[in-house]
Amino acid sequence: MKKKYLILVLLAVVSVTANAQKASVEQSTYGIQTGVLGLWAHREVKLSNEIALRAEVGMDLGLWGGSFYPKS
Template sequence: MYKVVFFLFVVFTANLQAQEPTQIAVEKSVWGVQTGLLGIWAHNESRLTSSVALRSELGFDGGFWGAGDTFDYALLPVLRIEPRWYRNLNRRVRKGKSIAGNSADFLSLKFALLPDLFSISSEDTIDVVSSAGVTFNAGMRRVYGQHFSFELGLGAGVAANLEEPYLSADPYYFLPDIFLRLGYSF
């Protein structure tokens, strides 16, 4: 009888040790909406590797201007594709911090397209020029509770106008990228 119990104990404990530890990785897919000072966006982050996610985003970038009694605004459609490397997932887990919803610091290369499709504006006629840009960014993403997110980041890059007559002159310009966003993940 003791031999049978000993044999079952050895098999059971060996089986427990043979199980693989939980893999530290970004989420397989994260869907959400975000808003900031200058816009509103819907996004998806899909896992490419254990620490890289591809973020795709569709929304409206905003702007405002005015002087004296006038205040004008515009919202323009934007499409972004952004591979993000979440660089400190292991360190956050070692320190006992959550990585749920891709809560970590990241480096990214953001590609953006602002087409001249339509605009939502306080003025009847607003001149929108189609443009595309790429920026290198460093940022942080934190998820609070299960659904609320916060992102903060800074970056810089270059953009180009895609329409005539802006192509004949120097169409390239410096593109700063500063963002502070609050969001909800589904």
């Protein structure tokens, strides 16, 4: 039991002290994502070297009629 806690604490310390790569944001990117029942398009705009603003628009297809809105 003590071994499990020791390993857990060791992994927590290593993950906190580990350094990741330097992140950088590209100027702007466009993309399309598809799924089984939908299609989405997105654009990311660089605000600073570390922050990007993402706008996304998409369409989901309802599998059953009236699943999003009540029938009229």
